[in-house]
Amino acid sequence: MVSSGGWFVRLARVLLGALAIVAVGRQFFVEVGLPGFSPVNFFSYFTILSNIAAGLLLVRLGVAPGLGNRVWLEWLRGGMTVYMATTGIVFALLLDDGDLGLTLPWVNTVMHRVVPVVMFLDWLLVRPRARVGYGRALSWLFVPLAYVTYALVRGAVTGWFPYPFLRPEAVGGIDGVLLHLLFMALGIAAAAVLVAWLGNVRVGERSEERVPV
Template sequence: MLSSRAWPVRLLRILLGALAVIAVGRQFLAEVGLPQFSPVNFFSYFTILSNIAAGVLLLRLGAAPGRDGRAVLEWLRGGMTVYMATTGIVFALLLDDGDLGLTLPWVNTVMHRVIPAVMFVDWMLVRPRARVGYGRALAWLVVPLVYVTYALVRGAVTGWFPYPFLRPGGAGGVDGVALHLVVMALGIALAAVLVAWLGNIRLRERDKVAVPEGQSVP
C-alpha cells in the first residue's frame, strides 16, 4: 500500500487533479463563444460537476494530506470514487455511441475514462486512514438524488435535459426514465457499499499487521 504522505502520491494527485480541472476549463472555453451556449446548461452535467469536485479533492489531498479532518476527507474520497465510477459506467453503457457533440475528444477521454479510473486506483492503492461505515456510505446517494431532482425539475420547466435517458419525451417515455433511475440508484448503492467494504477490509489488514500475534488491540 502507498502512503498518502509519500511525495510521488502527492505529486500525482496534484497533477491529475489539475488535469481534471483543466479539462473542464478547456471544454468551457471551447463552447463559451457559441451562440447556443448556456453556462447553466454547461454546469448542469453530472460529468462536469463530478470532474470539478474530483479535481479539487485530488488537489487538496495532494497539497495537504495531514491528519486534520481525515475522517471527513476519507468520506469525501470514497464518495468521489463512487461518483466518478458512476460517470464512467453510465457513459460507457448509455452514452458512448461515438457522437461526442461539442465535447473535445481528449476532454471526453479525461472526464469519462481517466479520472474515473484515477479515483478508483487511488482508493485501492492508498489505504483509507479512517473507516467508513455502511450507513455513512449510503449517504453518498444524497448527491445523485439531489442532482436528478434538479435535472428533472429544471428540465420540466425549460424543456432541456442534460442526458437523453432523463428526457420523458424520449423513446421510453416516463416509464423509461423511471426504469433508468431505479437501475442507476441500485447500482450506485451497490457501488457505495463495495467502495466502503474495500476500504474497510484494508484497514483491518493494517491493524492485523500492526498488532503482534497473541495481543489484542486496546
C-alpha cells in the same frame, strides 16, 4: 499499499487533479463563444460537476494529505470514488455512441475514463485512514438523488435535459425515465457498499476511528 504522504502520490494527485480541472476549463472555453451557449446548462452535467469536485479533492489531498478531519476526508474521498465510477460507467453503457458533439476527444477521455480510473486506483492503492460505516456509505446516494431531482425539475420547466435517459420522449415516457433511474440507484448503492468494503478491509484493526453508521 502506498502512503498518502509520499512525494509520488502527492505529486500524482496534484497533477491528475489539475488535469481534470483543465479539461473542464478547456471544454468551457470551446463552447462559451458559441451561439446559444448557456453556462447553466454547461454546469448542469453530472460529468462536469463530478470532474470539478474530483479534481479539487485530488489537489487538496496532494497539497495537504494530513490536514483536516481524516474521518470526513475519507468519507468524501470514498464518495468521490463512487461518483466518478458512476460517471464512467453510465457513459460507457448509455452515452458512448461515438458522437461527441462539441466535446474535444481528449477532454472526453479525461472526464469519462481517466479521472474515474484515477479515483478508483487512488482509493484502492492509498489505504484509507479511517473506516466508513456502511450506513454512512449509503449517504453517498444523496448527491446523485439531489442532482437527478434538480435536472428533472429544471428540465420540466425549461425543456432541456442534460442526458437523454432523463428526457421522457427519448425513453418511452416517464416510466422509461424511472426505470433508468431505478437501475442507476441500485448500481450506485452497490458501488457505495463495494467502495466502503474495499476501504474497510484495508483499514482493518489499524484504524483509530470509524465513521458511525
